[in-house]
Amino acid sequence: MPQESGPVREYKKTMSILVNKDSRILVQGITGKEGSFHTLRCMEYGTNVVAGVTPGRGGSIFAETSVPVFNTVEEAVRETKANVALIFVPAPFAADAIVESADAGIPLVVPIAEGIPPHDMVPVARYLDASTSTRMLGPNCPGLISPGDKCKVGIMPGAIHMAGKVGIVSRSGTLTYEAVGQLSGLGIGQSTCVGIGGDPVSGTTFVDVLRLFNEDTDTDAVVLIGEIGGTKEQEAAEFIKAEMKKPVASLIVGASAPPGKRMGHAGAIISGAAGRADEKVKALIAAGTSPIPTPGDIGATIQEILGK
């Protein structure tokens, strides 16, 4: 039986803050509409995309690049030593794609798709934990980006980012861009921005990312952006209280949402008191984080923290 609070998972050592210059990206679903569009944006940003996988398209070269396309992930890893899988496979087939990359030994998989049935993800999450050393970020997430290493593994607009020392971890995509926009506008750069995704059953948690930021010498402060629903923010608060050595600014959105209604993200639904915004805010303040008064004050709050 899975443990109630989940064990601290040990992963193969990947890279200091998940991705960097040495990341070798493989794109599953590279020839699809979304996959090809975003692969090109990632490559423009400077990301080292080494392989694509689309069953039936093996042997071809992706678009006007020199990226080889393979039929299977196993073959792609053997030929290119890819170590991150960015997954654009559509929701109905995404679980299969995640397991394929995990079985090929890829240490970090990033499924972007929204709408993967939770009943597909429950056994996948269990399998990854119990039988592989693969870390999953997402699904239903924008991915992650390390601006200083020119490594963008996801769908975020690259141009708004700037290299620096603030880490961002968030359940939301566009709200993360909002945070980045505010920080860059004030001249405050980012170390790594991580979107953990809006689904109820997902891989990497706030705690996992906070732990990495805590140990990362390139990160001085962290922005944590949570939402209504679930208890992931409370778990983050416990970790921050017990172990976090760096200042954290926290924002919870959805205070104005009525209970019982799903606010877009499958995970953003208030069912029970713990899922409410005020409970999460309370826990994060008690843990010593600096509350961000409104979504317009993300940049200002961090500026104040760093100015101290």
Added chain:
Amino acid sequence: MKVHEYQAKALMAKFGIPVPKGGVAATPDEAKKVAKDLGGSVVVKAQVHAGGRGKAGGVKVVSNPDEAAEFTKSILGTQLVTFQTGPEGVPVTSVLVEETMNIVKELYLAMLIEPSTRSIVVIASEAGGMDIEEVAATTPEKILRAVVDPTVGLQPYQGRQLAYGMGLAPELVRPAADLMLKLYKLFVEKDCSQAEINPLVVTGDGRVLPVDAKLTIDDDAMFRHKDLAELRDAGQEDPLEAQAHDIGVIYVRLDGDVGCLVNGAGLAMATMDVVTNVGAKPANFLDVGGGADEERIRAAVGILLSDPNVKRVLVNIFGGILRCDMLARGLVAAYEDTKSTAPLVVRMLGTNAEEGRQVLSESGLNVTIAHTFNDAAEALRG
């Protein structure tokens, strides 16, 4: 997707779960016939997608078929208002007529997918027939849970353990555990996001069966359950939410007057919060998503504007894949379609934001441009 009690019970019966004898009726005559076939006293229950029906007058025990017909007549075609519905209520278009039972014990049983354990969890309680949140708050020791490992599924011992824990008599432990295993099978095979039986009852003649039943099928899994699509009762949904659902946009109607047009769920919630913070009230949650084209934006804004409560509109877009100019054109088209004059506060960032603002400023609409989140909020305050 929520389904009606009678549909939930029919699905349960298909999976071998014992359910009360009864039938659904859409007219008083049908209700009378079902009651006659059942014989004796029956319970007539309004079929709506909301809890709290009993207290709202939607459930009645009657002693003969004529009374069943009479109560059915009185309730069909009305709007039932419960603590879970808005003040306008939900329409009653059918009733479930069931046998009455000699209930000796009321229990609680539910299944859900729990984010923190990333597993299916079975919740059981001896305190059935009550609000489970209340039970959890006041007597947490009465809430039992079993976390299911998907590798092996719910095990019979877990069912027995929960049954013993609820204080069931020895001869009822196996039937109760068996019911849980069947419900688990249904939960997994039909991609349920939630199943709740409250109360699950023990009858005087030694049966364990659901008296009320709620099932929610996961919307994201509907692609592999074409057969379940016909269970959708769009009449139970808010008409604007149902329209949005049909065009593939996520829209939740709220009770304020500021229409909100945003891309991304997190930013949409943040926008609603900011509206609330300045003392205004959002009329809706609307996430147009990243992949929307001009026609879908036009349709989505049309839905937003057709809410008569909307007096002004806040647009907050962080363009990425979504281009601001394309969004602006869809927005202007929807204003033309609906002849709306609701003033706009517009904040656009990212891809083609400048072009988007230009489209709006040339449209003749009443537009206030805001550059930051806080500017947008202040524009609503004023």
